[in-house]
Amino acid sequence: MNRLNLHTLGPIVALIALIILGAMLNPAFLAPANITNVLARSAFIGMIAVGMTFVITSGGLDLSVGSMAAFLAGVAIIAMNAVAPALGVHWGTILLGMGVALLGGLAAGWLNGALVTKARIEPFIVTLGTMGIFRSLVTWLADGGTLSLGSGLRTLYRPVYFGGIGWITWPIITFAVVAIIGEWMMRHSRFGRHVEAIGSNERVARYSGIDVNRVKLMTYVLLGLLVGLAVVLYVPRLGSASGSTGVLWELEAIAAVIIGGTALKGGTGRVWGTVVGVLILSLIDNILNLADLVSPYLNGAIQGVIIVLAVVLQREKSTADER
Amino acid sequence: MQRRNLMKAAALAATLGMVAGAGHAQDAEKKVIGVSIPSATHGFMGGLNWHAQDTIARLGKAYPNLEFVLATAGDAAKQVNDIEDMMATRNIDGLVVLPFESEPLTAPVKAVKEAGKFVTVVDRGLSEEGIEDLYVAGDNTAFGRVAGEYFKTHLPAGSKIVVLRGIPTTLDNERVEAFQKALGSDVEILDMQHGNWNRDDAFTVMQDYLSKYPKIDAVWAADDDMAIGVMEAIAAANRTDEMWVIGGAGMKEIVKRIMDGDKQLPVNVTYPPALISSAIEMTALRFVSNAPVTGRFIIGSQLITPENAAQFYYPDSPF
Amino acid sequence: MTVLALRNVSKSFGPIEVLHGVDLALEPGEVHALIGENGAGKSTIMKILGGFLDPTTGDLLLDGQPRQFTSGPQAEAAGVVVIHQEFNLAPDLSVAANVFLGREAGGFRLDHRAMREGTADLLGQLHSPIDPDTLIRDLSVPDRQMVEIAKALSRKARVLIMDEPSAVLTHREVGALYEQIDRLRGQGVAILYCSHRLDEVAHLADRITVLRDGRVVRQALRGELDENGMATAMVGRELQDFYPPKGHPSDALALQVTGLTVPGEVHGVDLSLRQGEVLGIAGLVGSGRTELAEGLVGLRPASAEIRVNGQPVHIRELRDAFAAGLAYLTEDRKEAGLLLEKDLRVNLTLATLERFGGFRIDTSAEDAALDRAVADFDIRAPRRDMQTGKLSGGNQQKLLLAKTMLPDPRIIIIDEPTRGIDVGTKRQIYAFIRKLADEGRSLVVISSEMTEVIGLSDRILVMRGGRIAGEISGPDMTEENIVRLAMGVSSEAA
Structure with missing residues (x-):
């Protein structure tokens, strides 16, 4: 029982260790402003990673989310800029942009899911393909440059990223809500149970009368929707999208899911673990920026070591069980 | 300022060359110029791509006997493949290349040069000197x-x-x-x-x-x-x-x-993405006129101040 | 003389002692059968002998000397080879590559031809027509078992430990297996043979050790113990009326199927089933029995005219079958029946989650259902939250039966109800099946064990080549008649 606890709590222990390390290295680390920064910038990857947890738990994978985010941001900006002259600069226009991002996410997720379930192509291949497609589309839409939101709309939209209740900004609130709903869905909803069953053994799920294809499709749609939501909060930050938006977000999201204790082969999903994983990744970056520990050339190496360590810590128990 | 002048000079030379060689150019055989640049992954490269396409469209119209082949590459290996393909299948006469990285591109570009083609290198130098006929770069x-x-x-x-x-x-x-x-x-x-x-x-x-x-x-x-x-x-x-x-x-x-x-x-x-335009224009000049086009052109970086900013402002460029 | 022996071996997992002072000696040239109910400690003994577990107290003796194996491969090097029930074959490699895995022929460059020929030779000795170049994943379960046996033969074992090797083999293949066992015995190999099939134990074993609750309760030489005696020793009480009495089906038809066709597998099968009836389906492996069942419940693309209680129903997917009151219990418990890494509750309710709340799952209702299932089907699990895969086969099967019965189906198709299950649990499951029929439900039982089909069924259909080869009932239900129909020897009984 003790070992089990250590195993599941591993990511939390790592997170606490990082927080202590950060506080020791620089007192500014625990300042509310820094905490807000770290949490808010975790929010995009965080929401995407919550969706990714469902996809991975069902035995799937989605490599396209970073490109999808860039594409959706581009489309939303174009849509808002296009209607701004007609509708004027007010919240209606912004809401329309948000709607475009969310519906676009839904559609893009559905596309991935349909290719996986209906065309029966490996998720890795499908999403590798759509990753390239979305990335090219946004570069094409931006004409190789950057799509920027009109300055009036920017000013209006800006508080959606920077505003909030006190120093708890909207991205933090949204991320928290998404995480709580996600954790609840994985543990207590029929959908979550079916997702775990499919990832655990697809054949058993099918022989239990579960509509395997529909559930899998829904995981991709859910992920697409959450990418859309992340975009809704991303656009007001810099008010722009380009070919370099969201690069490698997919790998960060997948890494967060795995650090959090969800098995890459599927079957067991842990949404709270994913949240911890996202925070660990953000904190590493933050601490390295705050504390001149190593040459900036080595930041990637430090991250890599911590990711591998986090996973090794969790594996210890299962290898011990083998004997 | 330097860049503007350079472009003016090139345009002037091109116009002159066209007039002078008009009769000559009629029956001149078709010349193919390959342009190989990194793909538009961030703002600066996006601007550079835009200028490249813009220049090619303009020159293609002005000189019917010039044909351009544009290839963009996401990494050095792809760029090497692009250049090899240009040599093998498009039979280029000249190459304008902005090397993704210096080392891996040096040998392939050298091979193009050794095949007797005209080579223009833009912005990032090759790791061996004296390969290119023309070098255009920012500073x-x-x-x-x-x-x-x-x-x-x-x-x-x-x-x-x-x-x-x-x-x-x-x-x-x-x-x-x-x-x-x-x-x-x-x-x-x-x-x-x-x-x-x-x-x-x-x-x-x-x-x-x-x-x-x-x-x-x-x-x-x-x-x-x-x-x-x-x-x-x-x-x-x-x-x-x-x-x-x-x-x-x-x-x-x-x-x-x-x-x-x-x-x-x-x-x-400044570090103008338009330097690719100058490079393509000067290379084109080499094929449509008899003007000697070789050497090194370094486009210096200048300070844009509120006073001179207007002349650096291109509202149509994506960058 | 003794090659490998256990001397006063006990084994504990944490505070729980599962083996109590076991003595066991394997002699060269002797087949030693180890029998016992599931949970009696057979697998623990096999794991200790095979070097996968260390005894807590007591000794493992090799050639009379105390010996400790730190791993399976080390035991294998000493000539002790285990054939596991769960196959240890790499599915993406060829048969030959698997047989020679870890001891490949040739130097740096593999000698493919030598390995292919060596494999063909071994398979030839087993009268198996398997092509050494086939990939394991393309082989049927019985064929994989033959490869596993061939692999063990190639290891030149001094001690061979076989765990239920015949459970998935067909009649003919079992014959070839026995022949090999005889040959190995003649060569002086010591064989430990674990099996639930007491007829086979009586036929093969020179010496029998009976285990019960982690103790050796009986050791006997060939001829000293008949099947009934073995069963009594295993269970610890007399086993009378192994099969429950036959029932009294009503005349009302519960299910009528006309022209059931599963492309390439089943060709226009008609069948009918009365209320309260147990219909047996027999036939060789590969005769289309499972395909028939899976086609009927919508797990395979199939066409048929189906009436339930006289009403036509359309079954395109498993959900439709559930809605029509049909349920199917798969033969492949581990790969299609249960989520082995999940706990009991999740498995029990997986097919019927919509009965436990709407979007949100009502966990307390699930727990209540599990309480009922545990009581109704006598599921013995040390902990509710343990992984289902850690239950014994018998308890897994009972859980699967409980899962299948949760939606309260009227027509239940059970494919191989007792595969790999101990005698005591078998008897319990037979009683459950009869009880369900007596409640007015209708059952189809598909089984490769002929005594089981005969003992359970009111009527038997025998399949051959995707068609019904014949129907037998009453006193005509004999092994001889089933074999004749299944092999297509004669139609006199049809």
Whole structure:
């Protein structure tokens, strides 16, 4: 029982260790402003990673989310800029942009899911393909440059990223809500149970009368929707999208899911673990920026070591069980 | 200014060449020019792609006997393949190449040269000298030096600044070294981290700078994409009045703000993506006229100030 | 003389002692059968002998000397080879590559031809027509078992430990297996043979050790113990009326199927089933029995005219079958029946989650259902939250039966109800099946064990080549008649 606890709590222990390390290295680390920064910038990857947890738990994978985010941001900006002259600069226009991002996410997720379930192509291949497609589309839409939101709309939209209740900004609130709903869905909803069953053994799920294809499709749609939501909060930050938006977000999201204790082969999903994983990744970056520990050339190496360590810590128990 | 003149000179020469060689050009055989550049992965390269396409469209119309083959590559290996394909299947007569990286492209470009083709190298030199017929480049050392000199002259001694670096490359190193040299020792550089010429990364790095340092007098963002992320982070921390920001490369939004006299963005340093246009134009000139086109053309980096900003402003370019 | 022996071996997992002072000696040239109910400690003994577990107290003796194996491969090097029930074959490699895995022929460059020929030779000795170049994943379960046996033969074992090797083999293959066992015995190999099939134990074993609750309760030489005696020793009480009495089906038809066709597998099968009836389906492996069942409940693309209680129904997917009151219990418990890494509750309710709340799952209702299932089907699990895969086969099967019965189906198709299950549990499951029929439900039982089909069924359909070869009932239900129909020897009984 003790070992089990250590195993599941591993990511939390790592997170606490990082927080202590950060506080020791620089007192500014625990300042509310820094905490807000770290949490808010975790929010995009965080929401995407919550969706990714469902996809991975069902035995799937989605490599396209970073490109999808860039594409959706581009489309939303174009849509808002296009209607701004007609509708004027007010919240209606912004809401329309948000709607475009969310519906676009839904559609893009559905596309991935349909290719996986209906065309029966490996998720890795499908999403590798759509990753390239979305990335090219946004570069094409931006004409190789950057799509920027009109300055009036920017000013209006800006508080959606920077505003909030006190120093708890909207991205933090949204991320928290998404995480709580996600954790609840994985543990207590029929959908979550079916997702775990499919990832655990697809054949058993099918022989239990579960509509395997529909559930899998829904995981991709859910992920697409959450990418859309992340975009809704991303656009007001810099008010722009380009070919370099969201690069490698997919790998960060997948890494967060795995650090959090969800098995890459599927079957067991842990949404709270994913949240911890996202925070660990953000904190590493933050601490390295705050504390001149190593040459900036080595930041990637430090991250890599911590990711591998986090996973090794969790594996210890299962290898011990083998004997 | 230098670049403008250069372009004018090229255009003039081209026009002259066309007039002079009009009869000659009629029955001249078709010439194919290959253009190989990195793909538009960030703002500067996006601008460069736009200028390349724009120039090719313009020249293609002006000279019917010139044909252009444009290939963009996401990495050095793909660029090598592109160039080999151009040689094998399109039978190019001239090549304009902006090498993704110097080392891996040197041998393939040398092979093109040895096959008797005209070679123009843009911006990043090959690792072996004397291969290219024509070299057109921006000046990375000047880019860093001009910025460094501005910081030195406009900040009182003892000021503190932070620096955002690009993707770790020799190009980035050249700029930063020149910057540090020009800056001297009166101004203290608090920190230098990589923002990878990316808005989001620069935003994150700047947020952390702001948490870490209670007093920052100025920021060298070294790239306009990064400058935009940096300014957003500063605005979010409500420290806009505390510091100013210098970007680089002359992105149109930034140039516009300098034109409008934005206090936070006093000046900018050019590193024009239009240098690809000059390179393509001069290469074309080689095939449509008898003008001798060889040598090295270094397009210096200049300071864009509110006074001269108008002439650096291209509203149609994506960059 | 003794090659491998256990001397006063006990084994504990944490505070629980599962083996109590076991003595066991394997002699060269002797087949030693180890029998016992599931949970009696057979697998633990096999794991200790095979070097996968260490005894807590007591000794493992090799050639009379105390010996400790730190791993399976080390035991294998000493000539002790285990054939596991769960196959240890790499599915993406060829048969030959698997047989020679870890001891490949040739130097740096593999000698493919030598390995192919060696494998063909071994398979030839087993009268198996398997092509050494086939990939394991393309083989049927019985064929994989033959490869596993061939692999063990190639190891030149001094001690061979076989765990239920015949459970998935067809009649003919079992014959070839026995022949090999005889040959190995003649060569002086010591064989430990674990099996639930007491007829086979009586036929093969020179010596029998009976285990119960981690103790050796009986050791006997060939001929000293008949099947009934073995069963009594295993269970610890007399086993009378192994099969429950036959029932009294009503005349009302519960299910009528006309022209059931599963492309390439089943060709126009008609069948009918009365209320309260147990219909047996027999036939060789590969005769289309499972395909028939899976086609009927919508797990395979199939066409048929189906009436339930006289009403036509359309079954396109498993959900439709559930809605029509049909349920199917798969033969492949581990790969299609249960989520082995999940706990009991999740498995029990997986097919019927919509009965436990709407979008949100009512966990307390699930727990209540599990309480009922545990009581109704006598599921013995040390902990509710343990992984289902850690239950014994018998308890897994009972849980699967409980899962299948949760939606309260009227027509239940059970494919191999007792595969790999101990005698005591078998008897319990037979009683459950009869009880369900007596409640007025209708059952189809598909089984490769002829005594089981005969003992359980009111009527038997025998399949051959995707068609019904014949129907037998009453006193005609004999092994001889089933074999004749299944092999297509004669139609006199049809």
